[in-house]
Amino acid sequence: MGNRYTWRTSIVEILAILLGLVFLVPFYYVFSNSLKSFAEILTNTSSLPKVLMFDNYVNAFEKLDFLIVFKNSLIITIASNIVLVIFCSMAAYMLVRTKKKISNIIFMTFVAAMIIPFQSLMIPLIKTAGNLGILNSIWGLVFMYLGFGSGMTIFLYHGFIKGIPLELEEAAIIDGCSRFGVFWRIVFPLLKPITVTIVILNSLWIWNDFLLPSLVLQDPELRTIPLATFFFFGQYTKQWDLALAALVIGIIPLLIFFFTMQKHIIQGITSGSIK
Amino acid sequence: MNNESKLDTVKGSAITKQKSTKVSESVSFMNKKKWKDAGLFTLFVGPVLLAFTLIVLIPFFTGIYYAFTDWNGITGTVKWVGLDNFKYLFSEDKQFQQSFMLTTKYTVVSIILTNVIGFGLAILVAQRLKTRNLLRTVFFMPNLIGGLILGFIWQFIFVKGFASIGELTGIPLFELAWLGDANTAFWGIVIVSLWQGAGYIMIIYIAALQNVPQELIEAARIDGANRFQILRHITMPLVAPAVTICLFLTTASSFKVFDANLSLTNGGPFKSTEMLALNIYTEAFVNNRYGIGEAKALIFFIVVAAITVLQVTISKKREVES
Numbered sequence: 108m109g110n111r112y113t114w115r116t117s118i119v120e121i122l123a124i125l126l127g128l129v130f131l132v133p134f135y136y137v138f139s140n141s142l143k144s145f146a147e148i149l150t151n152t153s154s155l156p157k158v159l160m161f162d163n164y165v166n167a168f169e170k171l172d173f174l175i176v177f178k179n180s181l182i183i184t185i186a187s188n189i190v191l192v193i194f195c196s197m198a199a200y201m202l203v204r205t206k207k208k209i210s211n212i213i214f215m216t217f218v219a220a221m222i223i224p225f226q227s228l229m230i231p232l233i234k235t236a237g238n239l240g241i242l243n244s245i246w247g248l249v250f251m252y253l254g255f256g257s258g259m260t261i262f263l264y265h266g267f268i269k270g271i272p273l274e275l276e277e278a279a280i281i282d283g284c285s286r287f288g289v290f291w292r293i294v295f296p297l298l299k300p301i302t303v304t305i306v307i308l309n310s311l312w313i314w315n316d317f318l319l320p321s322l323v324l325q326d327p328e329l330r331t332i333p334l335a336t337f338f339f340f341g342q343y344t345k346q347w348d349l350a351l352a353a354l355v356i357g358i359i360p361l362l363i364f365f366f367t368m369q370k371h372i373i374q375g376i377t378s379g380s381i382k
Numbered sequence: 383m384n385n386e387s388k389l390d391t392v393k394g395s396a397i398t399k400q401k402s403t404k405v406s407e408s409v410s411f412m413n414k415k416k417w418k419d420a421g422l423f424t425l426f427v428g429p430v431l432l433a434f435t436l437i438v439l440i441p442f443f444t445g446i447y448y449a450f451t452d453w454n455g456i457t458g459t460v461k462w463v464g465l466d467n468f469k470y471l472f473s474e475d476k477q478f479q480q481s482f483m484l485t486t487k488y489t490v491v492s493i494i495l496t497n498v499i500g501f502g503l504a505i506l507v508a509q510r511l512k513t514r515n516l517l518r519t520v521f522f523m524p525n526l527i528g529g530l531i532l533g534f535i536w537q538f539i540f541v542k543g544f545a546s547i548g549e550l551t552g553i554p555l556f557e558l559a560w561l562g563d564a565n566t567a568f569w570g571i572v573i574v575s576l577w578q579g580a581g582y583i584m585i586i587y588i589a590a591l592q593n594v595p596q597e598l599i600e601a602a603r604i605d606g607a608n609r610f611q612i613l614r615h616i617t618m619p620l621v622a623p624a625v626t627i628c629l630f631l632t633t634a635s636s637f638k639v640f641d642a643n644l645s646l647t648n649g650g651p652f653k654s655t656e657m658l659a660l661n662i663y664t665e666a667f668v669n670n671r672y673g674i675g676e677a678k679a680l681i682f683f684i685v686v687a688a689i690t691v692l693q694v695t696i697s698k699k700r701e702v703e704s
Contacts, residue, residue: 136539373585
């Protein structure tokens with residue numbers, strides 16, 4: 108752990124790189140085989156493709172209805188993030204600033220509910236959702252993400268808001284700002300670091316979620332990327348040339364998201380889990 | 383709206399300052415302020431509380447009720463059956479018992495391995511390597527891929543990739559039919575969860591390692607401690623809070639594993655890798671036995687809640703010690 112780069116460090120470095128390569132092997136297999144013909148996948152699984160077959164991608168793109176499912180995933184993720192950030196930051200703010208028993212009870216209920224596993228809720232949830240008439244609708248799903256994400260989101264905001272000094276708000280109120288104005292003009296901009304963390308954690312969760320959308324969205328037009336991938340595999344079982352290209356198409360949006368947000372994602376996970 | 387409330391505040395401060403003015407006026411103002419506060423509270427907390435109540439609280443409590451009924455999810459009539467569902471689960475439902483045991487085994491194995499490997503990776507990339515940022519990215523990347531796609535990727539690796547490596551190298555380990563045998567399929571799921579989970583845990587350990595004061599390590603080195611002693615007596619105790627968090631995260635995620643289980647083996651061969659979450663799902667949505675499914679879900683909740691409470695208690699104890 109010293110500052111010098113010694114022969115010992117270089118040996119560690121070589122071992123670390125080898126380990127990194129082992130971690131990348133699954134990516135290699137999926138990417139390289141997605142560019143091969145079906146026959147070549149069966150005969151030369153490990154080697155690099157002889158000819159690059161982009162046809163697989165064209166076919167998979169069409170069969171997945173990729174533009175539609177990508178649009179659905181995007182709308183659901185963005186809309187859920189917006190409602191979670193708006194309503195949970197407002198609620199957390201009021202729960203911190205109102206020093207009453209009721210605030211404490213409500214906050215503790217949100218936190219306690221975080222330990223309920225989804226599987227214990229899903230069966231009656233579908234019945235409740237049916238009664239509310241929000242099954243088979245993207246906006247119904249967004250509403251559910253607001254409910255399910257609220258515990259964690261309010262918990263993170265609550266901890267952060269406690270650290271914001273009250274004087275700023277008092278000054279604004281003396282200057283004639285309403286409580287609503289105080290929150291949106293003074294407090295909310297100060298929440299930016301934790302908002303970034305929350306958006307990242309919620310995006311990874313919602314984008315990749317399979318079980319909830321599979322229970323809520325029945326209409327093929329409404330499918331998200333994980334749902335489309337699932338049905339694709341059911342239909343084209345073992346047609347690896349198409350299937351692998353579909354997997355790669357499913358991964359690419361996330362890789363782009365990761366490489367543009369890398370620093371924030373790492374920070375987000377760190378602060379999200381240590382709180 | 384803004385102007386109105388501005389006026390109100392100005393009026394309010396004027397009245398409270400002149401306490402000697404008409405009492406009745408000030409009382410009516412106090413009532414007004416109280417109502418205004420309650421209104422603001424509802425405006426800020428109400429929307430998310432409504433969603434939370436409809437989506438989490440009501441299903442949770444009705445779910446507990448259904449656990450004691452014979453509800454099949456379709457007919458309107460629901461009959462109260464008392465503890466019959468639970469009796470059935472503990473005496474007759476062998477698949478449930480097997481899934482429960484398997485999930486416990488999987489959770490223990492994957493918690494230990496994920497944390498050991500995650501911590502090892504963190505120690506590795508905490509050193510002054512030229513490629514350390516790149517390596518962190520590489521180890522973390524599998525985490526972006528959701529459980530479902532992850533399972534499909536690894537299905538290909540196990541079926542075609544491993545077979546091909548086996549052919550090339552002749553190592554018998556790679557020539558096994560990984561997903562076709564109950565025992566190796568179990569380890570297959572473990573490998574997948576390690577490949578994905580270790581990088582996430584690594585990030586948390588890296589953050590914890592960075593918070594260990596360098597002066598302490600320098601001091602220990604001057605006193606003649608070797609690398610292992612420093613790790614054992616300085617680093618490890620100082621990262622203990624992170625260990626608690628990582629144990630909690632890995633326990634919660636392993637117990638609830640569903641997506642990867644579904645897409646990698648779908649519980650096969652012959653339901654031998656059907657974990658608890660998948661078992662509940664099948665009971666409810668495939669067999670249409672919602673009452674029994676809910677009873678399973680209730681047991682599942684109690685186990686997860688008990689483990690969480692235990693974790694929190696242990697972590698509190700540790701905080702007092704350090």
